[in-house]
Amino acid sequence: MTYEIIGYEEKGGEKMSVFIVETYVVKPEKQAEFMAFVKKLATWKEKNPQKFKEVKSWKLFAQMFGGNVGGYVEVWEFENLAESEKFSNRIMQDKEFITNIYAELPSLLVRATHSVNIWNSVV
Numbered sequence: 001m002t003y004e005i006i007g008y009e010e011k012g013g014e015k016m017s018v019f020i021v022e023t024y025v026v027k028p029e030k031q032a033e034f035m036a037f038v039k040k041l042a043t044w045k046e047k048n049p050q051k052f053k054e055v056k057s058w059k060l061f062a063q064m065f066g067g068n069v070g071g072y073v074e075v076w077e078f079e080n081l082a083e084s085e086k087f088s089n090r091i092m093q094d095k096e097f098i099t100n101i102y103a104e105l106p107s108l109l110v111r112a113t114h115s116v117n118i119w120n121s122v123v
Helices: 028-047 081-091 095-100 102-108
Strands: 018-025 055-062 071-078 115-120
Touching: 018 081, 028 095, 028 102, 071 081, 095 102
Parallel strands: none
Antiparallel strands: 018 071, 018 115, 055 071
């Protein structure tokens, strides 16, 4: 993957973070399985910190009111796009991750609701 940010700025001589933002809705009947999936991912992440060395932070938010109940926003923070790409390339080649973690996700989501966007800090 190659990314380009148009209008990227530096503030105070420091580069601002890049965020990979995923949004999706979990199937209503799969909510419990999704929470088990999240715990499994978090545990795997803690046990394999070297595989996540480029990730500055990772947050998962659940929608509580309005719009898509069952909706989630997942935010991955990186120093820059190159770090994001390094992480993505490494993790998507990790057989344990693909087989034991990533393979579960599609069956839990309402497919038409999944999106991935790249954001950069401006302030």
